Each structure stands twice: as structure tokens, then as C-alpha cells.
Amino acid sequence: MVSSDGKHVFVNAGSRTDHGEELAGARETALTAKIFRLPTNALETITLKDDLAELKTKGYLYAEGVRNAYDPEFAPNGDLMAGDNGPDADYHEELLFIQPGKHYGFPWRLGNEDNQMQFANYNPATDKRLDPAYTAIKDRLWYRDLSFPAKPDNVSFVEPIMNTGPDGNQYRDPDSGQVKRADIGTFSDHGSPLGLTFDRSAGDLCGLFSGAAFILRHGKAAGDFEDGRDLLLLELSKANGNYAGVKVTQIAKQFQGPIDAVLTGAKMFVLDRGAQGRGGKLWEIGLPTGE
Numbered sequence: 001m002v003s004s005d006g007k008h009v010f011v012n013a014g015s016r017t018d019h020g021e022e023l024a025g026a027r028e029t030a031l032t033a034k035i036f037r038l039p040t041n042a043l044e045t046i047t048l049k050d051d052l053a054e055l056k057t058k059g060y061l062y063a064e065g066v067r068n069a070y071d072p073e074f075a076p077n078g079d080l081m082a083g084d085n086g087p088d089a090d091y092h093e094e095l096l097f098i099q100p101g102k103h104y105g106f107p108w109r110l111g112n113e114d115n116q117m118q119f120a121n122y123n124p125a126t127d128k129r130l131d132p133a134y135t136a137i138k139d140r141l142w143y144r145d146l147s148f149p150a151k152p153d154n155v156s157f158v159e160p161i162m163n164t165g166p167d168g169n170q171y172r173d174p175d176s177g178q179v180k181r182a183d184i185g186t187f188s189d190h191g192s193p194l195g196l197t198f199d200r201s202a203g204d205l206c207g208l209f210s211g212a213a214f215i216l217r218h219g220k221a222a223g224d225f226e227d228g229r230d231l232l233l234l235e236l237s238k239a240n241g242n243y244a245g246v247k248v249t250q251i252a253k254q255f256q257g258p259i260d261a262v263l264t265g266a267k268m269f270v271l272d273r274g275a276q277g278r279g280g281k282l283w284e285i286g287l288p289t290g291e
Contacts, residue, residue, distance in 0.1 A: 001072050002040070010080065011036045014068035018136045019087040019115055020107025020148065027149065030055060033106050035069060035082075035098060037062040065104035065157065070194035071260065072098060075236075076211065083193030083215055084160070086110060088136030090129035090172035093193055094160035095186040095215070095234070097243050105157035112159050112185030116174075118148045128177035160185035161236070161243045167250040168217070168232055170225055179224050186246065191217035191228035195261040195270070204265045206290030208235060208249075216258040216270065229255045231270065231285070252285055263287075 001010045015033040017023045030052040038046055038060060048060060055061040069082035084094035084104070092111025096104055107115055116122050116129070124130060124142045136142060163169045163186045170188040173180050187193050195216035199205050205212070212235055217228035231252040237244045257273040257280075268285040 001074070004074060004078065007040055009038045009040055010062065010072055011038060012066070012069045012072060012082070015106060017107065018141050019089065019110065019117060021117070021141050021143070021145065022147070023141075028107065033064060033066055034061060035063045035066055035072065036060050037100075062100055063098050063102050063104065065102075065106045065109075066096065066098070067106040067110075069096065069098070070192070071196050073196045073198065075198050075213065076200050077238075081196060081213070083187075083196050085192050085194075086189060087115075088134045089127075089142060090131070090189045091115075092160070092171060092184045092189060093187040093191055095163075095193065095246060096158070096160055099158070102158045103152070103155050105159075108151050109157050109159075112162070117142060117145050118151075120144075120146060128174055129172055162245045163187060163248050164245045165248065168248040172225075183245070187217065187232075187248070188225060188228070190219050190225060192219040193217055194259060197261050197263045197268075199263060201263075201265055204289060206288050208233065209287050212236075214251075214261065214263065214268065216255075216261055218258055227253070229253065229258060231255075231258070231261070231268070255283070256281075 013032055013034050017027055030050045066084055068085040072082040075081055080098040082096050082098055084096055086093040087110055094111055108118055122144050130137050130142055162183050164183055168187045169181050169184050170179055171184050193215050198213050199211050212233055215232050217230050220227045220229055230250050233249045233251045235247040255272045256275045258270050259273050260271045262269045266287045266289045270283040272281045274280040
């Protein structure tokens, strides 16, 4: 994604692990779970070395601790926002306000919860967040991990924006194992938020839709979670330089595999890859104009 002044390209480099586990002899590196900012006026090839100090010194590292931020997008006010995909377990997925130099917690924080595998007394056999249908459980990626890296020193993690409902706010209670609704950070587990877009029109949309944000959910959770695969209206509230919360309302559903969206005037175009990538469609959704 290119900044509004055209001076930088922002690049999301996703995590190499599901939740910070050791994978093929390594965990996260200086080049993973980050957002980089690269100058567009570079006269030579930019090489990103696997060296955190150098990435910071050269100004390439913009933010870290972001697991997999599909489709970052600038809001009309210039804020960089991103949906962040969660792990293969029942932890929340996120909407983030991406700011330079900030750390968003991965892999120590998942949504607005602690990753339980970082603790020495972790026992996957009693972890109600794990469903046998999840690939990460089948592959035994959740385990007692006495060598899980310690949190970085002198770093305060930035929390996701809290979902104040009424939709997209399901979570699994880690004590009872039941699926409930509450203010969470930010979206129900396993939805894979992507296709973030904003109304930039000069009054084309009316009411709650005017100046609002929209995000798709690509996935459907296993077990007793709601079916995602929908389009959500996001009403963001900002105070004192930060986002106090977001009201989330489902406005379209029953897609098969939505992956991206473009808003032009009062028309939302949704690209749907279909079930298992077959039978793709392009949907046109008319939004209220007040005419």
C-alpha cells in the first residue's frame, strides 16, 4: 500500500509461525510479523537484512508484533488501519491502529489475551481453546514450551480496538469452554478479517454508513462459532488520539470466500473466491444514499 503523499510503500510481512512455536528449528525472525515502510524514491535495490537493529536504524521497520495484517488501509483521516488474522486456536482476531515504532504483541498477545503457551505450566490437554479439527492441533503445534522466548524488555504492547457489538464478538470462555459474546479485541475467532475499506465519498452515503469503515471476514470457524464469510460495518470512535472502540454490525452474509472489496461511491464490489477456490463471483452491493 502506498502512502497518500506517494513517498512510501507499506509492506506486511506475516508471521512464519502459527503462534510463536518452534517451527523447522526457528521461531519468528527480524523479517517476520512486521510492517515495513520503504521509500519510493530509492535509486538502488532495497535489501532487508534479517537484523532488527539495522532495520530500525535505516527506518524500514514501521511496526512489529503483527501476526498477519491483510490489506492495511489508510482511513480518511490518514490513520493506518489493519485487520489481523489470529492463530489456529480460539483466540480473537484484531483490528489495529498501526503507528510507527509500536509493538502489537504477537506472539505474546493474541487478540486482547495472553498466549497461554508462553507460560511454564501450560497444558494443551486442558486448554479449552483447542479444537481437534484445527490443523495446528493435529500437527501438535500447541505444547508445553519451556523455551518460549521471554517478552521483550521495556516494550508496552498496543492492544487491539475493542468490539462493542452487536456482531462479530463471539469468543470461547477459557474456563467453561462455552462460546459467548462480550466486548473483545476485536473479532470472533477464525474469521480472517480482510478487505478493509473506507467511505471516502463526499456525502454519497448517508446515516451510519457515511464516513464508515467496512471489513470482510473470509472464514468459517470450526465447532459452534458463527459462520463468518460476511461484510461488517465498522463505526469507529476516536478520542485523545486513540480508538476507544468500534461498533460492529453485519450488513451482508452468505458469501463463500470473500477476499477483497472496493467501495466506489455508493457501490461496494466484493470479490468472492468461492468455496475452496471454486465458483468465484464478483458481487455488487448497493449502500444507502438517502436519496
